Amino acid sequence: MSRTTEERPRVAPEIKERYEAVIGLEVHAQLKTLTKAFCGCSTRFGDAPNSNTCPVCLGLPGALPVLNRKALDLAIRASLALHCEIHQRSVFARKNYFYPDLPKGYQISMYELPLATKGSLEFELEGAVKRVGITRVHMEEDAAKNLHEGFADSDRWSYIDYNRCGVPLIEIVSEPDIRTPAQAYSYLTTLKQVLEYTEVSDCNMEEGSLRCDANVSVRLRGAPKFGTKVEAKNLNSFRYLQHALEYEIVRQIGVLESGGQIVQETRLWNVAAGRTEQMRSKEFAHDYRYFPDPDLLPLLAPERLVEEVRAEMPELPDVKRARFLREYGITPYDAEVLTATRALADYFEAAVRAGAPAKAAANWISTELLRRLNEAGKEIQDCPVPPVALAELLAKIESAEITAATGKKVFATMFDSGKRAADIISAEGMSQISDAGAIEKIARAVVAKNAENAAKYRAGNEGVFKFFVGQVMKETRGQANPQVVNDVLKRVLAES
Ligand code: ADP
Ligand code: ZN
Numbered sequence: 312m313s314r315t316t317e318e319r320p321r322v323a324p325e326i327k328e329r330y331e332a333v334i335g336l337e338v339h340a341q342l343k344t345l346t347k348a349f350c351g352c353s354t355r356f357g358d359a360p361n362s363n364t365c366p367v368c369l370g371l372p373g374a375l376p377v378l379n380r381k382a383l384d385l386a387i388r389a390s391l392a393l394h395c396e397i398h399q400r401s402v403f404a405r406k407n408y409f410y411p412d413l414p415k416g417y418q419i420s421m422y423e424l425p426l427a428t429k430g431s432l433e434f435e436l437e438g439a440v441k442r443v444g445i446t447r448v449h450m451e452e453d454a455a456k457n458l459h460e461g462f463a464d465s466d467r468w469s470y471i472d473y474n475r476c477g478v479p480l481i482e483i484v485s486e487p488d489i490r491t492p493a494q495a496y497s498y499l500t501t502l503k504q505v506l507e508y509t510e511v512s513d514c515n516m517e518e519g520s521l522r523c524d525a526n527v528s529v530r531l532r533g534a535p536k537f538g539t540k541v542e543a544k545n546l547n548s549f550r551y552l553q554h555a556l557e558y559e560i561v562r563q564i565g566v567l568e569s570g571g572q573i574v575q576e577t578r579l580w581n582v583a584a585g586r587t588e589q590m591r592s593k594e595f596a597h598d599y600r601y602f603p604d605p606d607l608l609p610l611l612a613p614e615r616l617v618e619e620v621r622a623e624m625p626e627l628p629d630v631k632r633a634r635f636l637r638e639y640g641i642t643p644y645d646a647e648v649l650t651a652t653r654a655l656a657d658y659f660e661a662a663v664r665a666g667a668p669a670k671a672a673a674n675w676i677s678t679e680l681l682r683r684l685n686e687a688g689k690e691i692q693d694c695p696v697p698p699v700a701l702a703e704l705l706a707k708i709e710s711a712e713i714t715a716a717t718g719k720k721v722f723a724t725m726f727d728s729g730k731r732a733a734d735i736i737s738a739e740g741m742s743q744i745s746d747a748g749a750i751e752k753i754a755r756a757v758v759a760k761n762a763e764n765a766a767k768y769r770a771g772n773e774g775v776f777k778f779f780v781g782q783v784m785k786e787t788r789g790q791a792n793p794q795v796v797n798d799v800l801k802r803v804l805a806e807s
């Protein structure tokens with residue numbers, strides 16, 4: 312086999328240009344339920360291996376599945392958020408295959424009659440709106456987790472943790488509408504945002520609650536038919552998805568250019584080697600011997616139920632973005648940043664509710680606050696400055712009690728200590744200096760010390776004025792009222 316000898320493929324840019332990639336993604340998202348899809352076992356992550364199991368999820372003879380109502384609600388919610396048609400009647404099917412992580416010998420999934428079809432997801436990329444069709448959303452259960460240990464043949468162990476077995480998932484299959492790795496990346500980002508906003512899934516990729524397989528083929532630009540596709544698995548990060556696609560596109564072009572043919576197969580992204588590797592030849596639907604699960608009744612999702620779920624649907628990201636623009640008059644960029652996660656958007660709105668001017672709050676959150684959080688490796692949920700405290704700080708800047716420059720220092724202390732702005736300002740004597748007399752004394756000293764620059768200013772070099780403002784600000788540790796500094800300096804410099 313060519314696994315170890317395969318070289319990193321290369322094709323000249325002008326040849327790559329002649330081809331177009333066609334990509335479709337299959338995304339599995341774990342539904343945010345407390346218990347499994349068909350039994351009452353906990354879905355908690357990180358519990359002792361095999362502690363969350365029962366006869367149903369272990370597939371013991373005679374055990375019967377009962378669908379988790381919450382899982383159905385969340386699956387419907389996701390389907391609505393993806394603008395799908397929801398079928399009033401869908402059918403659970405058995406997908407048969409033999410593997411240790413599947414104790415029943417089949418996975419409960421959906422096949423011919425899935426929960427929802429014909430949806431779409433839109434996102435913006437490089438200034439254009441891209442719309443990707445959603446082929447289907449269906450419900451299924453997760454398999455167990457295999458853990459392998461040791462390398463030497465004589466000392467190699469495999470373990471199976473059945474805690475994950477039977478956890479509820481939805482699979483979201485896209486149409487082959489994606490054309491570049493960057494679009495695939497944006498599609499997945501947007502999908503994740505929608506699933507998080509609607510609380511369908513926590514989308515934690517490290518814990519495996521969001522997983523993505525990518526189907527990719529290439530064809531000559533303008534060719535009427537799609538090429539043969541390859542499925543890339545094990546793409547458990549956004550970066551891996553993009554890298555695997557980039558690699559795979561070049562590899563396929565290389566094969567075609569050298570007169571070869573693409574074989575339909577499943578390939579695995581090898582993170583360490585930075586390449587896809589053959590895993591197995593493609594399995595086809597008929598290999599799975601799908602048939603309706605006789606243990607489960609057809610799944611009914613009548614109009615009334617769908618409307619109930621729709622009524623409880625949280626605001627979607629694009630709707631929130633539009634509302635932020637309209638209600639708060641902030642920039643499109645700020646609206647984009649602030650709605651990146653629902654938690655950040657909530658933080659912003661809480662600060663505004665607490666009295667912060669919307670534009671100032673947007674500005675401070677998207678710059679100072681996000682920068683500090685980023686540096687501290689913290690999420691907005693763990694922000695040491697609550698929204699009310701940010702609103703208090705902004706009110707002090709607004710009322711000119713402190714300067715914006717001092718505000719930044721106060722904010723840094725608030726962030727590090729958790730103290731309130733008022734306490735920091737009085738403890739450190741940071742109130743704004745607006746006393747023209749005090750500022751004039753400092754201005755005179757600065758001008759005297761920089762006689763050469765003062766002469767330049769008087770000779771008509773307006774540019775040095777900024778230098779003097781900076782010096783006075785430095786002397787006052789950024790606490791001088793900028794307007795007073797300007798006025799005083801103009802007067803002092805004009806003299807003599
Ligand atoms: P399969 O039956 O092999 O699983 P599907 O028709 O279910 O194939 O498609 C699986 C995924 O592959 C979908 O996301 C679909 O958009 C994508 N896909 C289908 N044909 C192609 C192709 N020629 N190139 C790239 N992706 C494709
Ligand atoms: Zn169970």
Ligand code: MG
Pocket residue numbers: none
């Ligand atoms: Mg498929």
